[in-house]
């Protein structure tokens with residue numbers, strides 16, 4: 688294997704490792720979003736429950752005030768009833784009392800129904816609060832794991848970048864700029880390994896003559912499919 692091929696093979700190995708790590712990093716934002724979304728769902732379920740209970744209690748305070756007002760009206764009519772002098776007046780006052788009672792009863796029924804509903808909500812609250820706490824704990828663990836992973840991956844990528852710079856600096860200027868251009872234009876992979884007679888980058892099969900040439904490991908070939916540089920891995924078919 689020529690020195691030039693060896694250098695490109697080294698770059699290939701560095702780039703494959705870097706690409707794998709970049710791909711792992713690229714999945715992090717989605718993992719973070721999914722965790723944040725679970726947390727937000729649990730938080731809002733609890734907040735919605737508290738909001739419903741608070742609104743219902745507020746409405747009950749209004750109902751209690753209205754019920755008290757009807758009670759006062761009823762007392763007022765009962766006082767009037769004591770002073771009536773004939774049957775017609777008596778019936779009129781009785782009618783008023785019945786009407787007030789009916790309105791009061793409707794409000795009281797609503798207040799009771801609300802109270803029961805609030806009690807059911809309160810009974811369901813601990814489970815929702817627990818689910819939220821669990822989501823917080825699990826979320827914190829996921830974020831801590833992703834933070835640690837990210838730190839490791841970035842450090843590894845930085846080390847690979849440094850190694851690449853050293854190897855690339857040894858290439859002749861035209862070879863170096865070709866490599867850099869290909870790496871930028873082909874998703875971080877400028878060099879493909881020849882695997883099973885095909886390009887490891889795009890899987891296009893090499894014509895027999897090109898394959899023969901690749902096996903000699905004397906010069907860089909270019910893949911007809913993806914334009915990457917092709918190198919036969921050193922260990923396979925190494926000439927005795």
Ligand SMILES: [Zn+2]
Pocket residue numbers: 879886887888889890891910911912913914915
């Ligand atoms: Zn290819």
